[in-house]
Amino acid sequence: MSACATASQQADPPSTSFTPTSSAASSASPITVPGLSTSVSESPTPSPTPEPSTSTPEPAPETTSVVDAPDDDYTPPVEQPTPLEPVQTQDPATQAPAPAPSGGGRVVVIDPGHNGANGANPDVINALVDAGFGETKPCNTTGTSTNDGYTEHQFNWGVATKLQAILQARGYDVRMTRTSDDGVGPCVNKRAAFGNDANADAVISIHGDGDDASARGFYVMTAERAPAGAAMAAQSESLASTVRDALVNDGLSPSNHLGSGGLWKRSDLAGLNLSTRPTVMIEMGNMRNSADAALMSSSAGQQQYAQGIADGVSAYLGAG
Template sequence: MPNDHRKTAPRPLALALALAGCCAALAGCGASRAADGSDALDASGKSGTQSPPPATASASASTPASASAPASATASAAATASASAGRPLAGRTVVVDPGHNPGNFRHTREINEKVDIGTARKECDTTGTSTNATAARAAYTEAAFTLDVSHRLRDLLTARGAKVVLTHDADRPFGPCIDERARIGNEARPDAVVSVHADGSAVGNRGFHVILPARVHSGAADTGAIVGPSRALGEDIADRFGRATGTKPSNYIGSGTGLDVRSDLGGLNLSTVPKVFVECGNMRDPEDAALLSSAAWRQKAAQGLADGIESYLGG
């Protein structure tokens, strides 16, 4: 530590002896720190190990190696904390499920085949909804919307350190079916699953809502273990989504809470991990449709989803 007060100047011989002792001590600290190497940073900002320079006899005699170990351990921990500060979701896995598929329109027979959702049998998938076409603009499909938002969400989550699995990337002719989407989510063993959608309700119905799994125990469906965690995930997403987008919870579903509980969705019934569906807005309402068609707003929607997921995971 620097001294903040003055001392009487030492005599020449005393000064020389003092300087010699200081040099030996400093050499010992440097050799010990380099030999440990645990507080050196590699190119990625993580702790690395460097080859130590040969220690001199004076350094070894001056400072035992164990004397610097606590300082090196503290420095290493600080470096690790600093490296992970910008990646709060490191070690986490999130499955993002883009609703529908742009190819479903060309495969109506296949997507109409029914699959088991535990409580009943339901169509493999649907085409989804779309905005109304106008003279100036073609209809914007839900499948295109969900894929775009899912890509943006994937990039945001990845930047925060999460491993992201997409149930599909429009890399298949149609689907996957709703039971396969649930299976993909389960097999990834994620911390959370978010299925991205947009609604197709009446004009005047506006806002977003998050669909939560009901308690279901029937056939292959048993949501008992995920009802609580899924609600926590949904509440965090509803809160952060509203903040990021500036939009309000649905005025037609959820009684103003932005939350809706359903037992008829195979993607939720068959899930064994925390999962929610997010209806980002109503594509059939002109005001909501204008938002959903905006790339800038879709980025805000992805931001809100990412923030909600991070909040739920305690990032």
């Protein structure tokens, strides 16, 4: 099996626009040569009113004339600015500690956990599906919520869409396992297959936890049973620790309750047990903890989570 996916060429690298500095032209001092009276730096003044040039103007028909007045055709002489230092626009999404701003079209699959209509469709989401290693699990679940009723599927969707925007701006080919927050599913086995079929360079599954009120912080999970062999498991673990480090760098705290140092290997999660690509599942915080709930319910908090994950993905893929 291939341990290293070939970067896809289909996505364009992020474009950088080139804007010559306007000061470049004015920085060149005109040279006055005695005896030479003609200044070449002055543009000849174009005639402001283009003339119909020939013959007698006729009364213009009101709507049917196909002969354009030449207003748009006149190109005034352009002074060529001296190319000094190009000014490159900086994409706002790549500011700050973006470790590897060029995704090179590599595929990142984002899996926002659960879905908005799961709760209304128990017959669908309770159906048992393949969970890997000969086991079965329900197709999907509803997820948790804060004490104020802000749902996990909303949180997951908010972080996922923000993460998508950041990674796309960095040149990654980003694909989502679901494309709205008001549908049902997909089932966990379909979500895993989505990343496998995409030959994803990294798969990020986003969740929020519902734990004891005193528990706080995130943890990044990987499969304990190595469904695609030791080499792929090592890649997942590298992805996990790199994302953990980036989340910490971006101001978020590892869980004080579960896992160790923000990492946790699990044997019971179908999304991990069925994945053959570098995959992590992240519980971003505990929705039953008041401080985490406040952060997770806010757009700014979700942006902070997305930024941390994006920086981790960039660092991981940049090193690969």
